[in-house]
Amino acid sequence: MSYTVLIVDDSKLARMAVARALGSLQPDWTRLEAANADDALQLVKQSNIDVTLLDFNMPGRDGLELAADLKHLRPTMPVAVISANSQVEIVARTQAVGAAFLPKPLTEKALAEFLEDAVRRLKSPAQ
């Protein structure tokens, strides 16, 4: 089963790095990118996106606010917030909106674990 993943980061390099890790783990999955929260919301409304990977520290609305918006829009969609800022308040707020927290720089191992869990949840949407 192939899924579509949206990568949201204001840094082009960071998007490239996440896309590379994703490509090596799931070469058949479709990758879409957005550089800010507004574009990301637009894409989620228009396209059939299954999973989103968000940067935390972005100009305008940050990744946590975007995660909350996305969860409101698509409650069952797996969402991960990626950040080097692992202060307990941020990790707790990430989990409170129902998203996963992944440390930056993102390792393939951390991404693989998140994606495995995401696939499990996508296959049993009742959860």
Place this chain on the structure above:
Amino acid sequence: MNPVLVNVLNDLQLDALTELVNLGVSRAAGSLREMIGEQVHLSVPNIALISRPDAVALLQAREEARLVAVHQVFEGDITGRVLLIFPETKSLELVRAVAGGDLALEDIIELEHEALAETGNIILNGCLATIANMLERSLKMSLPEILRGDGPEFFELDPPPAAGDVVLFLYIDFAVRERDINGYIVMLMDMPSLTALKDLLDEFIVRAAGPDALGTDAKH
């Protein structure tokens, strides 16, 4: 006033540098959070390659009051200075936050120098260490030094820059909202170091995004 940007790094290199600074500062904020027990808020880093006078003007436009800075020199493949700058009026509040408890004002004043140096050291070292690790280079850090002034002094420290009058001025706001503390982290580098940094950033870009990444500059 809009400072004149100096075209030394291409867009992707600038992007990579911003990302590195973001990583370093985010981790350093985590250390500061551990010290004071309250969340430290960070802005998205602003990075500009500008002249020294423009850097001074930029800082003065944002801050009118007297400033205090913790200053450290870093040396290695790239050499420069990092400064943690905040309004002098916030300095005692920062010390109070770090030292904790209900210290008397005289104790806080006595501790100020030491606490500022320690806080600066943790933030600046944490930030630089992350950047050095990501660039796979080691950087030697000097001991922290406390400076006070209106801003221009911080950009004209001895020894003067080896060549060129261009500095990498990056600033990131950090704030502890519950305590009304905020400040900037500034990095200064001259042209020879910026040239060396370009190569290190290219190596980092290839490691992060793959060997094809460098060919995408034109599309940015």
